[in-house]
Amino acid sequence: MKSNVTSDLHVEHVTKTYPDGTTALQNISFHVNKGEAVALLGHNGSGKSTMFKCLSGFERPTSGSIYLQGTDLASLSRRSFKPVRKKLGMVFQHFHLVYNLSVFQNVLFGRMGHHRSILPVMAPFASSDNRDRAMMCLDRVGLAHLADRRSDQLSGGQQQRVAIARMLMQEPEIVLADEPIASLDPKAGREVMELLWDIVEEQSLTVVCILHQTEIAKNFADRIIGLHKGQIVLDTPASSISAGELDQLYYGSGRKAAHA
Numbered sequence: 001m002k003s004n005v006t007s008d009l010h011v012e013h014v015t016k017t018y019p020d021g022t023t024a025l026q027n028i029s030f031h032v033n034k035g036e037a038v039a040l041l042g043h044n045g046s047g048k049s050t051m052f053k054c055l056s057g058f059e060r061p062t063s064g065s066i067y068l069q070g071t072d073l074a075s076l077s078r079r080s081f082k083p084v085r086k087k088l089g090m091v092f093q094h095f096h097l098v099y100n101l102s103v104f105q106n107v108l109f110g111r112m113g114h115h116r117s118i119l120p121v122m123a124p125f126a127s128s129d130n131r132d133r134a135m136m137c138l139d140r141v142g143l144a145h146l147a148d149r150r151s152d153q154l155s156g157g158q159q160q161r162v163a164i165a166r167m168l169m170q171e172p173e174i175v176l177a178d179e180p181i182a183s184l185d186p187k188a189g190r191e192v193m194e195l196l197w198d199i200v201e202e203q204s205l206t207v208v209c210i211l212h213q214t215e216i217a218k219n220f221a222d223r224i225i226g227l228h229k230g231q232i233v234l235d236t237p238a239s240s241i242s243a244g245e246l247d248q249l250y251y252g253s254g255r256k257a258a259h260a
């Protein structure tokens, strides 16, 4: 079902209660415009991953709606979700590569949503177009020289670059990133964020990125949304957010803001 919603992502009064009765999201509403980069912050258990799962279609909200470029996700059958899903590029904390396969093969898998079967994305059968595209994506993340290496023989930072190349292979319009640098050391994490952000800026992609590093969020995102106990308690341009507001998000009113 199409709506007249014009933003890339539109979350309207979303509540999510798990079968055991835990309410992880309570009446959440926000929208993300095309090309906008939003960082989703909040302490452990505030509902970030549940939001990510609802945005990506892995979980359905108990009530409320999520529109992706105007299409209500809840209205889609499994089959009709596929073309919509193709627009969503995902980056995860633990990379989700197939580790006993080559870097090149992992990047080819990113094209899966463009085909009806797995065959056209298997290296021995892939078209020259797909093969060239995979090498271009690897080149963009600086890893073309490692195309033939097994993915488990890369550093964490390199594995995340492969995951980004795989996402590029998909040609997404919206990027959902779930703690993309949480498994990396500070230097590798910063380099991966710089790469990811260069790519989303050059392709004008819309981004929702879950982060725990507030400095990184301030430096990279256009806007910061803060969750607390499943509710939005902060929705502010990153350029104008104060250290006190971030402190408040993580430590609540019981703690005096360290930088206020």
Ligand SMILES: Nc1ncnc2c1ncn2[C@@H]1O[C@H](COP(=O)(O)OP(=O)(O)OP(=O)(O)O)[C@@H](O)[C@H]1O
Residues within 6 Å of the ligand: 018, 019, 020, 022, 023, 024, 042, 043, 044, 045, 046, 047, 048, 049, 050, 051
């Ligand atoms: N499958 C589930 N079944 C029941 N409760 C769940 C489930 N998944 C998450 N929860 C609960 O929902 C709440 C929000 O969890 P969620 O994982 O979304 O938070 P989070 O902000 O991503 O936390 P973290 O930063 O630790 O990943 C928590 O109370 C959690 O225990």
